[in-house]
Amino acid sequence: MKILFAASEIYPLIKTGGLADVAGALPVALRNKGHDVKLIMPAYRGILEKVAPIQKSINLGNPFGVGDLLLLETHIPENDTPIWLLQCQALYEREDGPYVDKHGIDFTDNHIRFAALSWATATLALHGDLMDWQADILHLNDWQTGFAAAYLKEWKTEHLPIVTTVHNLRYNGSFDMDKFVDTHLSPELLSIHGMEFYGRFSGLKAGLVYADAITTVSPTYAQEILTPEYGDGLDGTLRAMQEKLSGILNGVDYDQWSPEKDTLIPHNYDVESLDQKQANKLALLQENGLSEDTSKPIFGVVSRLTEQKGLDLVLEVMPALLDKGARLVVLGSGDKHLESGYLALQKTYPEQVAVRIGYFEDYSHRIQAGIDALLIPSRFEPCGLTQLYALKYGTLPVVRHTGGLADTVFEDAVLGDAVPGNERRANGFVFKEANAESLKSAMERCMECFNDTEKWQEKQKNAMRYDYSWDVVTDQWINLYQSLLNK
Structure with a gap:
């Protein structure tokens, strides 16, 4: 044709x-x-x-x-x-x-x-x-x-x-x-x-x-x-x-977005070499001058900074999670009050929060490879591509159940109708209501899972095995x- x-x-x-x-x-x-x-x-x-x-x-x-x-x-x-x-x-x-x-x-x-x-x-x-x-x-x-x-x-x-x-x-x-x-x-x-x-x-x-x-x-x-x-x-x-x-x-174009082939990240890795993801995590912390304790999770945002994306909710809940040792890396631009809010958060938590206003393709790859979980608390989301990229990098998405996020990110495994290969594998964390309380609960579940290394790595491997290629x-x-x- x-x-x-x-x-x-x-x-x-x-x-x-x-x-x-x-x-x-x-x-x-x-x-x-x-x-x-x-x-x-x-x-x-x-x-x-x-x-x-x-x-x-x-x-x-x-x-x-x-x-x-x-x-x-x-x-x-x-x-x-x-x-x-x-x-x-x-x-x-x-x-x-x-x-x-x-x-x-x-x-x-x-x-x-x-x-x-x-x-x-x-x-x-x-x-x-x-x-x-x-x-x-x-x-x-x-x-x-x-x-x-x-x-x-x-x-x-x-x-x-x-x-x-x-x-x-x-x-x-x-x-x-x-x-x-x-x-x-x-x-x-x-x-x-x-x-x-x-x-x-x-x-x-x-x-x-x-x-x-x-x-x-x-x-x-x-x-x-x-x-x-x-x-x-x-x-x-x-x-x-x-x-x-x-x-x-x-x-997803996996020639552009896969940790095995990505030329924009410091250390390549795949589902069998997840220790190299830890090396990317350390490199991201060092690049941003953040606390280098890799035993605590890094949440990431790569997005337009708009209320459609639910990023006002992240600002609301983040201090409580930072007080528990989490870190946050943000890349994006958009509504001026949200840009100001994230820059203010960085000023309050300089060793735990790194914010860059704008969009830099190479840096977005390093974020996907270096963070543990990607935040996409959208009020609506036609498809979403960042969560598809994140899955391939073993970065677990925390998403609201809407649009393409609901079609691609699952907190619990669901078996298919006894058809081999038709099971839905748990690959992230999901919440239903577009409010701060629901997002905070999902992020706390994420942090709890992160502390269980075996369970966390199982979810990472599930995520990386999904195929959303063109x-x-x-x-x-x-x-x-x-x-x-x-x-």
Whole structure:
């Protein structure tokens, strides 16, 4: 199959979150299974330096009145995946991130920036002769590419099947109605059954209502978003289209994330050499100038610092656990009051707490290898990738029972229906209610288990033996694409 995969960020070219990891890995996994996948993404500042020399370019004109849109054909050197970069200096040549300025404020023209990406995606999907390659399937990701489904709907073509993947429903890409004219879409699409969203218009809703299939990044999240609690105003829309909604768990690129192969950690190890994980633990303590007593557990956080991630709860319970000898290593950025809270905690416990504001890929690997337990107390979590990385590193996740966390982390072992290999192995610590008391109880159970070396190592080995590789989940994607083509 020929699959056009559209995303606003793709690792290793640019990354702000899990979308980039998925967009960087799933197309590679599909190509490894023999399918012809090509990517499309904006040419943000500095991107051209990270790709191979441009092989071909085409001028798509100036449909949005902000400058010509150039489609540049190249490939990603790390994995040889073909990619089209959409170049427009006025839209994408920004010093800051792909979505927000240096103050963390959304760019005021994001509706045009991603309408342009979507328009180019739809044009390429419909007119394969432009680049001598005609897609069979169009795979959109999140609101930034959702407008593409609206353009294809408006052009009233017998278009190719569209899959829209929701990585986080909360980011719905909605804008004030007076900006709709800038998209050059027809007002006919602004019904309650179309792009209209509580008096605004939404790129994500366009991607949902005009898609042939909708996927989320875990089975549990696919069910949760049908409820008002998790649906963020789109639960009614999704319930009406429930027959085309499914959840496919994200995978992990174990070439990037496994302690046997990881070139970014001081000491490699596997399930049979867990003593080397202790060496990584000591190295992490030394790197951060923390107390080097390895007989006490280190909790870790690698996350956006937001209340969605439940990280206000960690601040609430952590002092009591630090007083019992625990340590905490934090990497992330986000809400300023949470950043300040963690920095204040570090100041109060300088020998037990290390905080770095920002994101550093190499350091995140050293944290996963060096901590004992990873904290993910999310109020909701579409999939979560850090807990999947943690499992492979023998780092036990402490998670709330929601979304992809509920699908991948289990406190107790559960045998299958007498089918060999169908047992669920205990690999972490789980709590149900999104409050400080429940999190504290789970962390105390974690510390109690840590003190029982035999029991702890059994859970570590269970965790490391789970296989969440892309190779396992890719067949589900192939089956979905094929079912749409068969229709």
